[in-house]
Amino acid sequence: MLQSFSATVVCLLSAAAWCFAASAFSPKAVSPRRLTIGAQPALVLMQQGEVNFEVIEPVNPAARQAAAELLAGLARITGKKITMVAEASGKVPAIYLGTSPEAAKLGLLPEKLDRDGYYIKTDGNRLFIVGVDELPCLNQQTATLFGVYDFLERFAGARYYFPGDIGTIMPKKEDWSIPEIDIIERPDTQYRWIYCYPCSFADKERYDYPGQGNARNLKTWRNSSLNSIRSCHGLNDLQLATRFAKTNPEYFALGNDGIRHDGTNNKKSYHIHGHLCYSSPGLKEVVYQDAVACLTGKPASSRGISRWTPRWNTTHVNITPNDGVLWCQCPQCKPIQEQGKQAMSNHIWGFVIDIAKKLKQNGIPGMIVMDSYGVYSDMPTLEIPENIIVSLAVTGPWGEEHAKIREQGDRKLRDWSSLLKAKVGTWTYPTKACAEVPFVPNFTPRAVASFYKRQQPYIYGGFFEAGSDRWIFGFMNAYVYSKLLWDWNTDVEELLEEHCTLMFAAAAPYLASFYRELEELWMKNIVKETIATSWGESWQLPTRREVWTKIYSPEKIAAISRLFETAEKAVADDAQALKRVQFMREEMWGPVLQGAEEYNREATDRTLWTLPGGQAADMVLDGQLSEEAWKKAKTAYLLPRSDNHKVEVHTRVKILRDSDYFHVGIEADEPHTDRMTASQRTNPDDSDIWRDNGIEVFLSASFDSDFIYQFIVNSVGAKSDLRNVVDRVDAGYDSQFEAHTHIVPGKQWSVELRIPRRAMPELSGDALVGNFTRRRILQDITVQETGYIWRPWPRNIAENCGLIRWGEAPEKNLLKTGDFDRPMLRKRFIGDGEWGGDGEFRLDHEIFLTAGSSLCLEEKSNFVRQNIPVEPGHQYRLSFYIRTENLAPGMRAMVRFGGEPGGSFYVLGNYLDYIRGTTPWQRIEKVFTAPDRFGTDYQPHLEFAVGRKSSGKCWIDHVELCEITK
Ligand SMILES: [Zn+2]
The missing domain is CATH 2.60.120.260 (Galactose-binding domain-like)
Structure with missing residues (x-):
């Protein structure tokens, strides 16, 4: 559920640069934790504002980033610039960073710890912070850096909520001592990857928010991406199409047309690697031999591959199929497809399992990375050897209010974990890419905590897709995720309370209540139900009208704005807290005000889109608008869907009614009537005809309606009708409407629709709402704009319609030609009613x-x-x-x-x-x-x-x- 779209988004991204250092990883935490902290002060680091310590330049150059971060933190704590020294003077406490002979002598050997593990230890007058540091590469460990953040958090009261002075707590000190320390620390999960798609670039410029390629920001939360075990299309990396398209066509999936999908002749980017025949024993052997070579450190060239990618390294290789698997139609594969989903999933898993087993039998170390996804998402009814690592996509935190979604996700993780007798990786989607509701904060840390706490027995970590239109909306989601996956015992309520107290001081209760309200509104009103779409299950989001009149109603907005006023008063004398409250008001709350304002402005603009309806009389359904009633009727003109485009062809729309019918007449100017692309469809009510050169009419009872009627007619008169409840389409609807088209060669085509009023019983009043669109699809002729619409809104729902009304206008325009529909006079002195x-x-x-x-x-x-x-x-x-x-x-x-x-x-x-x-x-x-x-x-x-x-x-x-x- 909810994974398909985003998983694809991420799968298509590739890493920019990497190196091939083997990097530790285990699905289970194995190294010990130790936390021994003395009760008495032992090392005096500051006295009466004077610095009383030295930082020793690290001997391991990979620890430099840790040193820079420590110095930056210490500068804020001490108010002094701290420089490093090459050797300890012995007179004051000395801080050592990273691996060193001195650390080794004390037995601080971080390579024995889990990935990302470190020591913080005092020894006499010395303090050591020691973790594995690797030179920059894709999966690098920066464990000393993590140790530095931990040290500053535990012993100086530092907090890293989000980048910049506002979001970082770094208390300034006059006197500062630390006790004796003996800490061995490591994460509970070794795979903690936050990814931000989409993130506003405006945010990046203004605040340098995390998750946008600035690894430092994520590292303050001790994130570790371990990019190489991410899932998706690892088989692409073997360049099979280049290596075998000519010599071994049988490795590639056979198409219905008898042609092998070997990567040649394919237009879509994800087909360029070809699709495979998973029945081919030769192919299986090739992939096995590639895995052997990679896992035993042989060069890629030894296998005819230009380079090993990060997914193929000496500790694990990724055998996940290409995206959008095209099922092979060879005599072995085709019958499997006929047996259904489970058989197909077993077939692909069988391919991977055979390779894993053979590696194990032959004593080849290392892991196989495989994903449960798409056609191989069903749990295989096969035994999976222990050298396979699996990750799974589930909805995650935003499904917490839905028993069904929650249970589905839980069951999937639990069942896979039990099948594997091992932990699995997760992919979750608390991202606005899956819930595009602009201006509304997706602040849901409690949902994140609630979901992940439950998964402790089953997961080794995960990928957390955290995109938003404003990064600040979701900072606490990512923060909580990071803290929890590091230490399952994190008390998230305490963490949130501490955040409010440290950030907002006396205003903490108000901001805590603001945060609660944001989460409540999001979880209960925005991600409230799901809908099945052609690309899978997705959130059934509220309409803009619901968002800005019901969820963030004017009353709700006023109440929260008042809350901020009270909060600001509470910290009027506390400059630092006031700054933070004002920041939240501007950054987290300001967008909501902006969203509401934009919505209200559009409601005023709506008066522009009004079409007076006329009275029908003596109508003949011939596609020509020649009747007297049409001539008297008012006209609406369609506009380009893109605001930057000109109106290349005019489209005029009129509407009439009598007691039995609505009559809609549309004239579409078209110089290329001979090139219009439209056909008589074989299916009599084929809703896909909207793709043709044609028009659509949308009608509904009022802006508040949750349903809309849709009538589609193409330029050769093929037609279809639908009744849609928000985005749910009812193709079974049959209004028995009639339509007739007429073409004037080289000039225009036109259409008359006659829609029985009894088919739309809700539309009985003198006012209704509607929209009209035109698609201009021409053969061999390029037009700037293919889409025209009356009221230009992307989503065809009632609230985005224009108003259609019969009877007197509520207000009389005193100008006779306010729409500039008549020629103007070229003279200075003018008569009445003329420009x-x-x-x-x-x-x-x-x-x-x-x-x-x-x-x-x-x-x-x-x-x-x-x-x-x-x-x-x-x-x-x-x-x-x-x-x-x-x-x-x-x-x-x-x-x-x-x-x-x-x-x-x-x-x-x-x-x-x-x-x-x-x-x-x-x-x-x-x-x-x-x-x-x-x-x-x-x-x-x-x-x-x-x-x-x-x-x-x-x-x-x-x-x-x-x-x-x-
Ligand atoms: Zn096949």
Whole structure:
């Protein structure tokens, strides 16, 4: 569940650089832990603000990173710059880092410890921090560094919550002593890999958050990626296609077409390595011999391979198949496919098991890495030898509120672990890549703790996919994960409480309650149910409307904002805590406010997408909009799906109704009617016809509806209808709607739909919501934009629709041509209800929002005006949409009241709120009260102007002037 998408994402990534140091790993912790700390101070490190110790330059150059981090921490603790010395003076306590002859003499031999293990030990006046340090390579151990972080955490009170001064606690000291110490430490799990996809690059620039290639940040949490035992397509690394496509075609999967998938002639990137025939004994022998060579340290060239990759090293080799396995159709493989999933899984596992057994029989050391995934995800009914390491994808922390998902994951880990008689690796997905709800914090540390605590008996560690639109949203998830997988006994409640106290001091209770609220909202409302999709199970996310009206409702937002006010007051006299509270308010809470604001702004913009419906009469269903009723009807124009594209072809939509039917008419301009790609489908109600050159109509009862009706017609008249509840499609729905298309060669194609009203009983009122789309699919002709839509939103749900209504508009626009749908007059002095002006202004038919054209002002345009019927002392709301491109100095919009004493009202351009440069369409709205007395020099008018010396362009559309009546 929920693993397929992200697993693929990660599988496709490859490491940039690596080396081949064999790096320790065991699925089980074996080395001892020891924690002996004296009760009395033994070494005095600081006295009355004076530094009383030396740091000895490490003899092992690989320990330098540990030294740098220790010095950085000590500088903050002591307030002094600390430099290292080559040898101990003997006068003050000396700190030794990394392996050294002195450490060895004391028996501090970290190579005897588990991966990432270290010693912290005092001996007289000396302190040793010693772990295995390897020079930079992919799987390097930096255990002395881990020891340094541990030392600073235990004995100086340091905490590394997230990078930077705000997120790092490093208490400054005047007097500092440490007791006698004898610590042997190592992680409970030796595989702790946090991965961040997607992570905002803006975050990287601003805060250098962890998980974005900055290994240091993850190391403060003592993470260790051990990249080489990650799963996915290890067989690719053997270059089988290059080595054997010509000589041994039988190694490769046979296609239905009789052609072997040997990596040649394949377009998709994951097919370039070919697909394999797992029945081929020759192939099995090749992979076995490759494994022998790699595990016994032979060069890759000895096997005709250009290099060993990290997944193929001297301790383990990865025999996981290529992604998207294409099942071989040879006489041996085909019958296995016919037996079903279990047989297929057994077949692939059998291939791997045979190799593992043979390695074991022949005394070859090392492990085989294999994954349970895709067609080989069913547990094999075969015995698995102990030299196979397995990892499994499960939903993980975000499934904690769902008994079914939780049990599925638990069972999978438990059953595999018992089959293997060993621990397994996990892949979990607390990532916003699986739950894209922008602006909402995915702060769920308790869910992380709850899930992982339960897996202690079964897992040797795991891969934690932790992406977010803002890294700070999930820092505590990753922190808790890291602490828990290091030490299963970590008390996470205590850890969270400590975090709040150390960070926010007197404001701790408020921030603790804020954190709880975030987690509660996420776990109970955002990841609340799942849905089966064509790519597997995924979260059924709330709509934006639900998010911003119900989950983060205005009341909830106000309450949390008040909480922050109280929190800030509580620490008003504590500068450091106040800074941290303000940081959280800005970084963790600020995005929620921004999300709510954007949603509310769009709700205002929605007034733009209104289509008045007409009355049907004497309709003939012939695809032509020639009836009188069509001619009288109002028109909506479709826009490019990409905001950067121009409208290459116009698409006009109208809607009529009578007592029995809704009639939708669409005219699609098309110069290449002979190249339109659409076919009469064999299936009479084939919902896949949306892929053709055609149109779709979406209708629903209101913005609040959770369902929507969908009608699809292609340009040759093939049709389909669906009823969708949010994203759940009901293809069985049958409205008995009719459709007819008509083509005018070289000019346009058009369609009439007649939809029985009884098929949509909920749509009985005078207002409903809808959307219209067009797909432009032409043979051999490239168009900039293939997708057009009325209200441009990616998800076809009711809340993203426009409004369709019958009857009077609630507000009357006092401007007659606010949509610029008529030619303009080229004269300064204008009649009522017409635009006129001075200069070279024009209508733009490629960039607009409504009515197929907008006003374009550019250099030499000067001004455009329309007289307006305003009355003295009355109040009005003026609104319009503006888009600009390299505009300088800016655009001015004003209402002028006939000269003195009426004066003018500046809507835009009073030198404070100029719109300059390049901006997308935005709505400008101002309320003004007309003065009590107008001048008599000219009639009151509205004016848009750029000035003769301006440069760049701007577009104006959908100007509305409405009187506000009290
Ligand atoms: Zn085969």
